[in-house]
Amino acid sequence: MDPSTELLTEQEAAVYDRQIRVWGVDAQRKLSKARVLVVGMSGVVAETCKNIVLAGIGSLTLVDDSPVTDEASAANFLVQFDDSEGQGITLAEVCAASLRDYNPMVQVKAEAGSIQSKPDSFFGNFDAIILGRSSVSLKKHVNELCRKQTHRIAFYTVDVRGTCGSLFVDLRTHSYTSKRAKDDKDVQLELSYPSFEESLGVRWSSMPKRTSKLLFALRCLEDFEETEGRQPGHVSSQDLPALLAFWKKACEAQTVAESLVPEALLQKLLRAGSTELPPVCAILGGIVGQELIKAMSCKGEPLSNYFFFDAGDGKGIIEKVAPNT
Amino acid sequence: MSRSEELNQQMDINGIEKEKVLMVGAGGIGCELLKTLVLTGFQHIHLIDMDTIEVSNLNRQFLFRKSHVGQSKAKVAREAVLKFRPGVEIVAHHANVKNQEFDIDFFKQFSVVLNGLDNLEARRHVNRMCLAAGVPLVESGTTGYLGQVTVHIKGQTECYECQPKPAPKSYPVCTITSTPSKLIHCIVWAKELALAKLFGDKGQVSDLDVRPTSNEDGAVSNDPDEAQFFEVRSGENSKAYAERVFDRIFGQNIVTALQNEDTWKARRRPDPLFLEKVLTEDDVVTTNGVCSSEGTISASASLGLKNPQETWSVKDNARVFLESVQLFLDKRSKDVGKLVFDKDDQLAVEFVTAAANLRAHSFGIPMQSLFEAKGMAGNIIHAIATTNAIIAGLIVLEALKILSNKTKECRMTYCVEHPSGKMLLMPVEMAEPNPRCYVCSETPLVLELNTATATMREVLEKVVKRKLGVTDPVIMQGSNLLHESGEDIEEDMVAYYTALLDKKFVDYPTPITTGVVLTVEDYHQDFRCSLHVKHRETFDEEKEPEGMVITGDLASLNNTDASAQPSTAAPSKIQNGHAEEEEDDDVVMVEPVPKAATAGTKRKLEEEDTQPTEKRLRVTESVPIEV
Ligand SMILES: [Zn+2]
Numbered sequence: 046m047d048p049s050t051e052l053l054t055e056q057e058a059a060v061y062d063r064q065i066r067v068w069g070v071d072a073q074r075k076l077s078k079a080r081v082l083v084v085g086m087s088g089v090v091a092e093t094c095k096n097i098v099l100a101g102i103g104s105l106t107l108v109d110d111s112p113v114t115d116e117a118s119a120a121n122f123l124v125q126f127d128d129s130e131g132q133g134i135t136l137a138e139v140c141a142a143s144l145r146d147y148n149p150m151v152q153v154k155a156e157a158g159s160i161q162s163k164p165d166s167f168f169g170n171f172d173a174i175i176l177g178r179s180s181v182s183l184k185k186h187v188n189e190l191c192r193k194q195t196h197r198i199a200f201y202t203v204d205v206r207g208t209c210g211s212l213f214v215d216l217r218t219h220s221y222t223s224k225r226a227k228d229d230k231d232v233q234l235e236l237s238y239p240s241f242e243e244s245l246g247v248r249w250s251s252m253p254k255r256t257s258k259l260l261f262a263l264r265c266l267e268d269f270e271e272t273e274g275r276q277p278g279h280v281s282s283q284d285l286p287a288l289l290a291f292w293k294k295a296c297e298a299q300t301v302a303e304s305l306v307p308e309a310l311l312q313k314l315l316r317a318g319s320t321e322l323p324p325v326c327a328i329l330g331g332i333v334g335q336e337l338i339k340a341m342s343c344k345g346e347p348l349s350n351y352f353f354f355d356a357g358d359g360k361g362i363i364e365k366v367a368p369n370t
Numbered sequence: 371m372s373r374s375e376e377l378n379q380q381m382d383i384n385g386i387e388k389e390k391v392l393m394v395g396a397g398g399i400g401c402e403l404l405k406t407l408v409l410t411g412f413q414h415i416h417l418i419d420m421d422t423i424e425v426s427n428l429n430r431q432f433l434f435r436k437s438h439v440g441q442s443k444a445k446v447a448r449e450a451v452l453k454f455r456p457g458v459e460i461v462a463h464h465a466n467v468k469n470q471e472f473d474i475d476f477f478k479q480f481s482v483v484l485n486g487l488d489n490l491e492a493r494r495h496v497n498r499m500c501l502a503a504g505v506p507l508v509e510s511g512t513t514g515y516l517g518q519v520t521v522h523i524k525g526q527t528e529c530y531e532c533q534p535k536p537a538p539k540s541y542p543v544c545t546i547t548s549t550p551s552k553l554i555h556c557i558v559w560a561k562e563l564a565l566a567k568l569f570g571d572k573g574q575v576s577d578l579d580v581r582p583t584s585n586e587d588g589a590v591s592n593d594p595d596e597a598q599f600f601e602v603r604s605g606e607n608s609k610a611y612a613e614r615v616f617d618r619i620f621g622q623n624i625v626t627a628l629q630n631e632d633t634w635k636a637r638r639r640p641d642p643l644f645l646e647k648v649l650t651e652d653d654v655v656t657t658n659g660v661c662s663s664e665g666t667i668s669a670s671a672s673l674g675l676k677n678p679q680e681t682w683s684v685k686d687n688a689r690v691f692l693e694s695v696q697l698f699l700d701k702r703s704k705d706v707g708k709l710v711f712d713k714d715d716q717l718a719v720e721f722v723t724a725a726a727n728l729r730a731h732s733f734g735i736p737m738q739s740l741f742e743a744k745g746m747a748g749n750i751i752h753a754i755a756t757t758n759a760i761i762a763g764l765i766v767l768e769a770l771k772i773l774s775n776k777t778k779e780c781r782m783t784y785c786v787e788h789p790s791g792k793m794l795l796m797p798v799e800m801a802e803p804n805p806r807c808y809v810c811s812e813t814p815l816v817l818e819l820n821t822a823t824a825t826m827r828e829v830l831e832k833v834v835k836r837k838l839g840v841t842d843p844v845i846m847q848g849s850n851l852l853h854e855s856g857e858d859i860e861e862d863m864v865a866y867y868t869a870l871l872d873k874k875f876v877d878y879p880t881p882i883t884t885g886v887v888l889t890v891e892d893y894h895q896d897f898r899c900s901l902h903v904k905h906r907e908t909f910d911e912e913k914e915p916e917g918m919v920i921t922g923d924l925a926s927l928n929n930t931d932a933s934a935q936p937s938t939a940a941p942s943k944i945q946n947g948h949a950e951e952e953e954d955d956d957v958v959m960v961e962p963v964p965k966a967a968t969a970g971t972k973r974k975l976e977e978e979d980t981q982p983t984e985k986r987l988r989v990t991e992s993v994p995i996e997v
Contacts, residue, residue, distance in 0.1 A: 052677055062426045063753040066745055067514045070679050088409075092759060099429055099755045122405050122454045147432050226788075323409035324770075327402065327763030332794065335515070335756040346788070354795065356767050359781050361795025 057150065061101055072342030077103050077150075079341035080170060084108045084160045084187075085177025086136045088120025088321040089205045092330020093175060093337075095123070098144045100338050104152040105144065106171070107137040108160050120205075120321040165190055173199040173337055178277045178319075181245075181267050188215055188241040199340045202241070203333050204263075206278065207317025208356035210329035211263050214336060214348060215240055221343045238350050239367040247366050249299035257362045259353040262306045265292050266314050278319030285315055313357075325356055332361070389773055390414040392480040392505075394467050394496055396443040397421065398753050399486030399510055401431045402762035404447055407484075408455040410766055416480070418463040418472065419444040424714065430755035468495050468841050474896060477503035482769050485509045486762070488751075490535055494809075494839035495895060497522065497530035501810055502896030506772045508765050514752040515787035517761040521768050521780040521800055524810065531839075532804035542915050548627060549637060553730050553738055557747050560725035561711045564619060565718060567600055569698055569709035602699065612695035616645050616688070620728050640733045648688045667701050669693035669720045670740065678740040682724070684731050690724035713748025722747050760785050760795070806922055808838075808899045814887075817901040819918035820909075821875040821883045826853055832916045833901075834890055840897060846889040847880060875903075 053061070053070060057077070065073050079102045083090055086109040098105060111117060113136055118124035123140040137155035144153045160183070168174065168190045176187055184202050191198040192215075200215040215238045222231045249261060269284075269291045270277055280288075288311055296303045332352055339345040351364040391412060393403060396419035407415060423431070423438045423446060433450035434443070442464035451460060465471070467487075477483065477499045485507065487493050493509065500507040500522065507522040509530055522529050545551070546559050599618065602611050624642035628634065669690045675682065682690065694717055698706055702717065711718055723743040730737050744750065764783050771779050781797035790796060806813045817833060826845070830853065834843045845853040853867050875882035882888070888901040901920070909917045 058678065059425045060428045062429075063750065064429050064755075065741075066750060066752040067754050095432055096756050096759060099432055101429070118454075120409055122409060125453045126456045146435065148428075149436075324406050324763035324766035326409075327406045327759045327766075328795070331756040331758075331760035331763070334759070335754075338756070348789070348794070352794070359764075359767065359783055359795065359797035360793060361785075363789050363792050363794060 057101070060148075060150070064100060068338070068342060068344055072338075072344040073101065075342045075344075076338060077101055079172045079337075080104045080106075081337070081341075082106045082108065082156075082168070082171040082174045083177070084175070085179060086111075086117070086121060086123070086140050087177045087205070088323060088326040089203055089210065089329045089333070090175065090177040091121040091123045091140060092326050093203065093333040094140065094144055095147065096330060096334025097337055098148045098151050098153065100334070101148065102151060102337075102341065104154070105141075106154050106156050107141050107144075108156050108158070108163075109137040109140075110135045110157060110159060112136070113139050116319075120323045120326050160187070165193070168198065169194050169196075171198055172196070173341060174201070175333065175337070176200075176202040178204045180277055181271050184213075185242050185245075191215070192217060192240055199337065200241070201333055201337065203329055204277075205321040205325050205329055206263070206266075206314050207320055208322050208325055209259055209263070209314065209317070210325050210354045211259060212329060212333055212336075212352040213241060213244070214238065214350050214352075216340055216347060216349075219340065219343075219347060221339070221345065221347065223344075223346045234346070236347070236349055243368055244350060244366045247368055249296075249301045249305070251369075252366070257351075257353040257364055258306045258310055259355060260351060260364055260366070261301075262310045262314060265295050265306070265311070268295065280315050281318055282312065282316050285312060288315060322356065325354065328354055328361070386411050386770070386773055387413040389481040390416070390479060391769065392416045392418070392477070392483045393486065394418050394483065394492070395486035395488065396447045396462075397427070397486060397488060398430050398755075398758040399512065399762055399765075400443070401433045401447055402755075402759045403484060403486055403765055404433070404451050404460075406762050406766045407769075408451055408458050408460075410770070413457070414459050416461045416463065417444045417448060418465060418467045419447075420464065420466045426714075430753055430758055432755065467492055468894075470894060472499070473894065474499065474503045477505055480505055482772050483507045484765055484769060486765075491839055494531055494535075495841060498809060498839075498892075498895040498897050500524075501529055506777070508768045508772070510761050510765055512753065512757045512761050512785075514754065515757055515785070517757045517785035518783065519761055519764040519768060520782045521772070521777075523772070523777055523780070525803065526777060527780070527800040528803050529807060529810040531809040532801070532807040540915065542911055544911075548633060550729065550733050550735065553726065553735055553743075554746055556726040556729040556733070556735060557722060557743060559729060560722040561747050564725045565709065565711055565721060568615065568695065569706050571708050608696040608699040609692070611699065612692045613645055615695065616643075616691060619725075620732060621645075624732055638734050641731075643684075643688075643728060643732050645688065649685060666716045667697050668716045669697055669724075672697070678744075681737050681739045682727065684728070684737075687724045687727040687731070687737065690720055691728060694721040694724060711747065713744060713750060719744045719747065757785060764795070808922060809897070812899075813922055814900045814902055816904055816921050817888070817918065818904045818906045818921070819875075820907060821881070821903065821905045824875050824918060825872050826875075827871045828918070832918060833920055837920055838890060838899065840890060840892045840895065842892055842894055844891040844893065846891070847878075847882065847886060850880070852878075852888070 053073065057073070058065075061073055081097060081102055081104070083094060083105060086094075086107060094105060094107070113124055113134060117136050121140070123143040124136070125139075125143065135155060135157070137157075141153045141155040144151070168187070174187060174191055176184060179187075179202065188200050188202075191200045197217050197219070199219075201212065203212045204210070216236065217238055219236045219238070221234055221236075223234055224230070225232045245264075266280070266288070267277065269275075269288050270280060272291070273287075289308065292306070292311060293303055296305065329352075332348075332354075336347055339347045348363050349365055351366055352361065353364065354361045389412065391407065391414070393400060393407070393415060396404065396417055400417070400419065404415065404417065419442070421443050422440050423434045423443055425436070425439055427434055428436065431443075433447045438446045442462070444462035444464050448460040448462040452458065463472075483496065483500050483505050485493060485496055487496070497507060497509075501524050504524055506524075507530065509520045509522060511518055520530070521527060541555060541558060545555055546563070550556050550559065600615065602608075606614075620643040622642070624640050628639060628642070670676075670678075673686070673689055673693055675686060675690070697717055698709075698721070709718065711722065713719065720740065723738075723740045726743060726747075727737040738746075764785070768780055768783075771777065780800060782800050784796045784798065786794060786796060803810055805811050808815055817829070819829070830843060830845075834840050834845070842855045843853065844851070844855075851863075852870060854863065859867075870878070880886075882903055884903060884905045886903045888903060889898065890901060891898045906919075909919070
């Protein structure tokens, strides 16, 4: 059937009525065809999944083999109380059950196995991939695989550390319609994104002075974790001296002053360790959900290419980090 | 260290598990807020919501399922949250927050009140209760991608009512009855006049005629022949009735209106629509009378018009009009005579769409689809889950600051669609209390009206309830009681008040005229203000359709400018539905982002040119209270 004449079912029209008034029927139809892969069921990822399942994406595949522990459910409301008693059930399976219940019109499935064990061809089955907390090398690896596919796969990686949240987006080349401010007319626009690796290559000294301090602090912390062989988030206040030494070296390599990031911010991130403050998960999960909906429906200007939020000052800031071409 | 202790340390808060919070509203923001509160570690939550669950809630109110439709939002939300946090104490009240049970002592038990409300009236009420009880309030609102969170602490920040708030849009009667220029005018006509005249309570619409008026002042004639015309005649079948009504309201009434040449001097003349010209014999298809799949009676279903996004042709609008009238008479006869428009009533929405489109066509106004017309008629709010989730997160962050005594760090935060200086979430410092606010300070108000014609009933309706947001008013002139409301009033007083209700102000025992000060009180809200009465003869029908104006400028009392022109009865106005009915379950009161959002910037209620105007229909109209 020609997609432009395809009607929504009566049930879709009734349930999605209020959001169709925001983004239109055409966007809703495109959204209902999107196949999304999610890796790592943290609190912020649970929030994101809730948002995109309610919005009515086509299908959602969850990858997370970890067991259902108290820690895993700390900021994850998809885990219901009696779920934790089940033997051998994975976090992905438990979350999938809740999400199916939220919206029976969306296909939700739990995929067994780790993301590292998946063949390259596996990634070709999706239109968007959301990576939860992961190491720098895993982010690079998955982003590269996305970029190798013939069709565009939208890539997101999101993490919350205590009161701070961050998001990276790579939409490769993205065409979308957007309302022009001056006359409210729909215009067709295009945006190009750098890869994750390309964005990492941008020298700090070349970035504007007012760039979010979280960008540098989080990069330093993630590099520190990788160098030290830690799992992401497995840090504590005791690591402060080592992290400060690491920071000093990074600043020398990037030819920036150490004062670029206050010590207190690094300390705050270390103290957060692997915890996520739930209101910050809600905020970041809302932003990721909204960005994915924009990208899949090709409607509205998506953010490019980093987003940072710190509950300390309450600012939600977009940073564009791309090599000069 | 437990997880929540760790979080508490990060936010520098101790013992949030002991704090008791009140949530008002369990809708779009409420569901998100309740979830985020319990995940954050709150253990004692009271939740008030009078609404029940609807299908159109399910795309964002994630605590509800299809099987819950019709049940209490507060109660279902409570049960859903207990499934992932069983130990938490949540008290669900399926009730109106304005009920007497929620008095000042009730409010005093909470450390903070969090609003996720859907209407101005309830917001103002909660604002007053919080001021009276001395409890901090976190207020919120979303529409589409836009949202905002504000903090209100008595004596420290501005209260919710320190700045004028948008009021529901209303239209002058003559625009609706005689000279529509936008589709919304035709929709209001179809909904408030045509639908009401044909199927509503006849007693309720006596002063507003479907027929365009020929009177200059907008008053409407009460032709007895007119009233009888809309009765079904003996032996008349529903088809004949529908056709007779069609020719009258779209044909003959327009012909009559055209006779008043003055009206059309500077306007496009409307074209009368008669059935024989709109539909030829071949066009009148026989319908199957089939209901839609959900068992709802529907004219578009029986005519095979499947796509609600498509704008019907004039012929199809005529068919839908005829079919919907017939279906009301034949299949929904028990509703006829007492029908009130409801956006979830499919047949009523079809009738309104078709009638509005036919009238629009007549007046050269572009027609719209059922989907769009339904949105306009029902004042449906554009609502998505993501904005609600973000706003709920921001509410909890503000609540945490209040509870850790860091109120100086509280911010008003805007969630915007297009980044403003790289910012998607934009914190702004809260303004100080407005010393001239009639709610949180003791500023006198001036009430201008025509004391020769004005009555207590009008003042109560148009000013005290609608503008001042008072629920149970007590009106006094000096120490004399002029009006009270409530249940425990003695019978002889009730009779006394009733007698005063429709008496002209000049005819009062002590005449109410320029210089008289009326006191308005609401014991429940612990609200009190003074109204300084000032007589004025004339009012601008377009700008002051109520025939009375309230301002906060005391200086104008000395400035008598009685106009020479005597006026007839104050023109009435037509609202697009009533404030409470027209609201959906989310929240509309999004204030425009300040052009230059800096600390202490006063927010102005001006339209942002980047926003599509139709979305802001109910958002940009400011209440004419200039404090
Ligand atoms: Zn105030």
